[in-house]
Amino acid sequence: MTPIIPAVTIQDLTVAYRDSPVLWDIDVTIPVGVMMAIVGPNGAGKTTLLKSVLGLIRPASGNILILGKPYAQQRRQVGYVPQRNSVDWDFPTSAWDVVTMGRYGHLGWIRRPSKADLQLAMDALEKVGMADFANRQINQLSGGQQQRVFLARALVQAADIYFLDEPFAGVDAATEAAIVLVLKELKRQGKTLIVVHHDLQTLKEYFDWILMLNVHLVGCGPIDTVLTEANLKIAYGGRTAFIPYV
Amino acid sequence: MMSAQFEIMVIAAIVAAACALPGVFLVLRGMALMSDAISHAVLLGVVVSFFWIQDLHSPLLMVGASLAGILTIALTELLVQSKRLKQDAAIGLVFPVFFSLGVILISRYAGNIHLDTDAVLLGELAFAPFHRLTAFGFDIGPYAMWTMGIVLLINSLFVSIFYKELKLVTFDSSLASALGFYPVVLHYLLMTLTSITAVGAFDAVGSILVVALMITPAACAYLLTERLSTMIGLSVGIGIFSAVSGFGLATALDASIAGSMATMCGVLFTLILIFSPGRGLLMKLLKARSQRLLFASRLLCVQLFSHENQPDSDEEATIDNMIIHMGWKATFAKRVSQLAVQKELIFRQGRLMHLTPLGRETAKVIMLNCKMPDTSSL
Numbered sequence: 320m321t322p323i324i325p326a327v328t329i330q331d332l333t334v335a336y337r338d339s340p341v342l343w344d345i346d347v348t349i350p351v352g353v354m355m356a357i358v359g360p361n362g363a364g365k366t367t368l369l370k371s372v373l374g375l376i377r378p379a380s381g382n383i384l385i386l387g388k389p390y391a392q393q394r395r396q397v398g399y400v401p402q403r404n405s406v407d408w409d410f411p412t413s414a415w416d417v418v419t420m421g422r423y424g425h426l427g428w429i430r431r432p433s434k435a436d437l438q439l440a441m442d443a444l445e446k447v448g449m450a451d452f453a454n455r456q457i458n459q460l461s462g463g464q465q466q467r468v469f470l471a472r473a474l475v476q477a478a479d480i481y482f483l484d485e486p487f488a489g490v491d492a493a494t495e496a497a498i499v500l501v502l503k504e505l506k507r508q509g510k511t512l513i514v515v516h517h518d519l520q521t522l523k524e525y526f527d528w529i530l531m532l533n534v535h536l537v538g539c540g541p542i543d544t545v546l547t548e549a550n551l552k553i554a555y556g557g558r559t560a561f562i563p564y565v
Numbered sequence: 566m567m568s569a570q571f572e573i574m575v576i577a578a579i580v581a582a583a584c585a586l587p588g589v590f591l592v593l594r595g596m597a598l599m600s601d602a603i604s605h606a607v608l609l610g611v612v613v614s615f616f617w618i619q620d621l622h623s624p625l626l627m628v629g630a631s632l633a634g635i636l637t638i639a640l641t642e643l644l645v646q647s648k649r650l651k652q653d654a655a656i657g658l659v660f661p662v663f664f665s666l667g668v669i670l671i672s673r674y675a676g677n678i679h680l681d682t683d684a685v686l687l688g689e690l691a692f693a694p695f696h697r698l699t700a701f702g703f704d705i706g707p708y709a710m711w712t713m714g715i716v717l718l719i720n721s722l723f724v725s726i727f728y729k730e731l732k733l734v735t736f737d738s739s740l741a742s743a744l745g746f747y748p749v750v751l752h753y754l755l756m757t758l759t760s761i762t763a764v765g766a767f768d769a770v771g772s773i774l775v776v777a778l779m780i781t782p783a784a785c786a787y788l789l790t791e792r793l794s795t796m797i798g799l800s801v802g803i804g805i806f807s808a809v810s811g812f813g814l815a816t817a818l819d820a821s822i823a824g825s826m827a828t829m830c831g832v833l834f835t836l837i838l839i840f841s842p843g844r845g846l847l848m849k850l851l852k853a854r855s856q857r858l859l860f861a862s863r864l865l866c867v868q869l870f871s872h873e874n875q876p877d878s879d880e881e882a883t884i885d886n887m888i889i890h891m892g893w894k895a896t897f898a899k900r901v902s903q904l905a906v907q908k909e910l911i912f913r914q915g916r917l918m919h920l921t922p923l924g925r926e927t928a929k930v931i932m933l934n935c936k937m938p939d940t941s942s943l
Contacts (some may be wrong), residue, residue, distance in 0.1 A: 424744035
């Protein structure tokens with residue numbers, strides 16, 4: 320029997336800005352094929368965790384493996400949807416072009432996108448319901464449409480593991496539904512989805528796995544075992560308003 | 566053999582094109598001020614390497630100057646990373662120190678050679694044709710034309726080879742990093758080229774014009790297009806146009822060439838800011854006006870619809886009534902009803918206005934959705 324390689328393994332991860340820790344001694348194993356939410360209060364280190372896994376932040380300590388290897392060797396297996404407000408949407412380019420950027424990792428240095436890459440980008444736009452907006456300047460898109468463009472860009476990365484940083488923040492209900500549909504389709508294909516999520520109300524509806532965080536790891540596992548009253552109290556500081564979501 | 570006038574124009578055009586290329590990325594990255602910093606800081610590099618090499622025309626001067634430019638950027642970034650200063654303050658701190666050191670060194674030790682501070686700020690294009698390059702005993706043109714020609718070639722190669730990478734890093738540097746492109750490396754490459762361009766150009770046109778030629782064409786092009794590749798082409802074109810027309814202005818006014826070129830840059834930008842079809846102020850104003858009218862004409866449909874077939878419909882359906890009830894000015898009310906007629910939403914019968922089937926449908930849709938249809942597609 321071959322050992323099962325987890326999607327993501329995080330060992331002893333500590334991240335600090337100067338001398339204050341943002342993440343403290345995180346040990347997590349995320350199996351392949353789950354749809355996992357990362358939850359925790361503001362400042363819990365959710366985005367930092369994501370960025371550490373993607374090598375965008377240098378941790379103070381820790382070892383992170385993607386499908387058993389360091390991230391630098393697995394870039395093509397990983398798709399990434401950053402927070403929407405992390406880029407300048409006035410940049411002179413079209414929705415189609417932004418989605419095509421998702422192919423750049425496969426292209427490597429210097430090589431330009433081919434017709435096939437452009438077609439893949441168009442297919443992805445179609446999948447998120449944005450094909451009609453392909454040639455729109457990106458600042459003429461609504462927040463929800465911009466988020467869908469970002470999702471389409473991750474889709475063309477054709478990855479095995481997807482990291483999404485608050486894909487539902489500030490989007491309309493129709494976009495949220497469209498995004499969830501695409502994510503569930505990816506899960507059906509056996510992909511692993513790791514999503515920084517804010518809305519505790521929809522946790523159980525969307526996700527089957529959860530990582531609860533507040534600088535320290537509160538819990539990580541199947542949603543039914545981790546989303547407990549006790550854990551919520553630890554993560555959110557005993558504010559009972561969250562209990563109904565258990 | 567070209568005339569001196571024509572040579573000056575060619576040099577100015579090459580300088581403008583060479584500056585516009587890195588300028589596009591500086592503007593898009595919100596680093597326009599960096600060009601100011603670099604174009605001044607390179608003076609220290611030129612002076613220090615001159616003391617070392619003792620030849621004002623050695624290419625090694627360019628290397629020294631570029632190093633000074635890169636050092637400026639590195640120091641600025643160190644200061645920003647210390648989180649004690651914002652970027653603009655850090656830039657404002659570093660380059661005046663470098664520039665002043667250069668000025669002191671010139672005035673103290675280089676008083677008797679051709680390295681004067683006026684020329685550094687404003688350059689002297691008019692003298693550029695006198696400094697010539699010879700190969701195998703033949704005169705092959707002004708020195709500045711060759712140096713800037715090479716700089717232009719390097720910049721063009723860099724932008725065309727790394728177009729995709731520059732675009733990604735500028736738009737979304739964290740994705741670039743996640744995909745395995747190195748934003749820091751590209752950043753420093755871009756800054757190195759900016760330095761080399763600034764050094765080459767400031768010898769010919771001075772540091773003020775370097776800033777004008779790097780930033781203004783890019784800022785103009787940004788207002789004119791929604792595609793990066795077009796923006797690059799337009800920047801180069803606008804830069805060349807400002808340089809050549811500025812030269813014409815200088816000849817006509819018998820004024821400073823560099824000053825006239827920078828002025829043309831400013832004039833061109835102002836015109837584009839007002840009249841650009843996409844992002845110009847005038848278009849924005851006109852669009853807002855027509856959106857307001859269209860919105861009002863739909864509001865009129867709703868108003869007419871809700872009073873249709875009611876006892877008071879005759880009183881409600883007049884322009885006078887619109888003026889009173891909707892609180893509109895008489896001229897506005899007239900324009901609204903004209904637009905509604907023109908769009909076949911209503912038709913007029915003496916004083917009265919009646920909905921057309923299209924107008925009735927419009928009103929129903931609006932009331933059903935509690936929302937106006939999109940007016941931005943005008």
